[in-house]
Amino acid sequence: KNEVEQSPQNLTAQEGEFITINCSYSVGISALHWLQQHPGGGIVSLFMLSSGKKKHGRLIATINIQEKHSSLHITASHPRDSAVYICAVSPISGTYKYIFGTGTRLKVLA
Amino acid sequence: GAGVSQSPRYKVTKRGQDVALRCDPISGHVSLYWYRQALGQGPEFLTYFNYEAQQDKSGLPNDRFSAERPEGSISTLTIQRTEQRDSAMYRCASSFDSWRETQYFGPGTRLLVL
Numbered sequence: 679k680n681e682v683e684q685s686p687q688n689l690t691a692q693e694g695e696f697i698t699i700n701c702s703y704s705v706g707i708s709a710l711h712w713l714q715q716h717p718g719g720g721i722v723s724l725f726m727l728s729s730g731k732k733k734h735g736r737l738i739a740t741i742n743i744q745e746k747h748s749s750l751h752i753t754a755s756h757p758r759d760s761a762v763y764i765c766a767v768s769p770i771s772g773t774y775k776y777i778f779g780t781g782t783r784l785k786v787l788a
Numbered sequence: 789g790a791g792v793s794q795s796p797r798y799k800v801t802k803r804g805q806d807v808a809l810r811c812d813p814i815s816g817h818v819s820l821y822w823y824r825q826a827l828g829q830g831p832e833f834l835t836y837f838n839y840e841a842q843q844d845k846s847g848l849p850n851d852r853f854s855a856e857r858p859e860g861s862i863s864t865l866t867i868q869r870t871e872q873r874d875s876a877m878y879r880c881a882s883s884f885d886s887w888r889e890t891q892y893f894g895p896g897t898r899l900l901v902l
Contacts, residue, residue: 682830711890719877721831721893764830774819774883775844776891778830 681705684765684779691786697752699782701765704746708768711776712739712750715762724750724763755786790814792894794880800900801870809865809897813882820863821891822847822855825877834878837863870901 725739766776823831839860857863883889
């Protein structure tokens with residue numbers, strides 16, 4: 679079992695839909711990160727969370743430390759949101775290391 | 789530069805050859821990380837530098853892999869006697885400091901070993 683699990687693995691949505699991507703982890707963490715990998719391969723950091731909720735534009739990330747679970751929400755999705763969304767954690771044992779989930783491939787159709 | 793840069797972006801080599809992958813982190817970033825990403829998978833940690841010191845190399849798969857950062861800036865990941873299973877995207881990231889800092893990723897070097 680991977681230490682960081684994401685669901686779903688693949689997601690297709692219609693433009694305008696509300697999207698939720700889930701991440702569960704099994705290790706103690708100091709922070710959780712949501713990353714976006716573009717079709718061209720570049721990786722961009724979206725959020726770093728250690729508690730609560732963060733919002734940036736149409737993106738919202740939440741984390742429940744007790745349940746070891748985080749969600750990434752996209753409101754009013756758009757085709758340009760199509761990408762792979764990766765959850766990664768910084769474990770307490772080695773804070774500098776990211777442990778990555780396998781990613782959720784999102785495709786938003788016009 | 790404005791972001792993390794890596795070179796080459798693509799490398800095709802024959803099995804048994806040595807390759808050197810370069811990472812130029814964001815100016816002033818103390819910490820530098822190397823990851824390997826197989827197709828369809830998330831990146832996996834290889835090694836980490838704080839300034840020029842290699843603090844953790846536990847993710848390097850075997851002794852054919854080595855990395856250095858002699859002046860605490862540019863880093864080179866070297867793979868000796870490449871094998872087909874080494875084919876992957878090799879990503880570099882840097883952060884201002886290691887403690888709970890966001891890592892900024894480079895574009896990656898896609899390595900193909902024939």
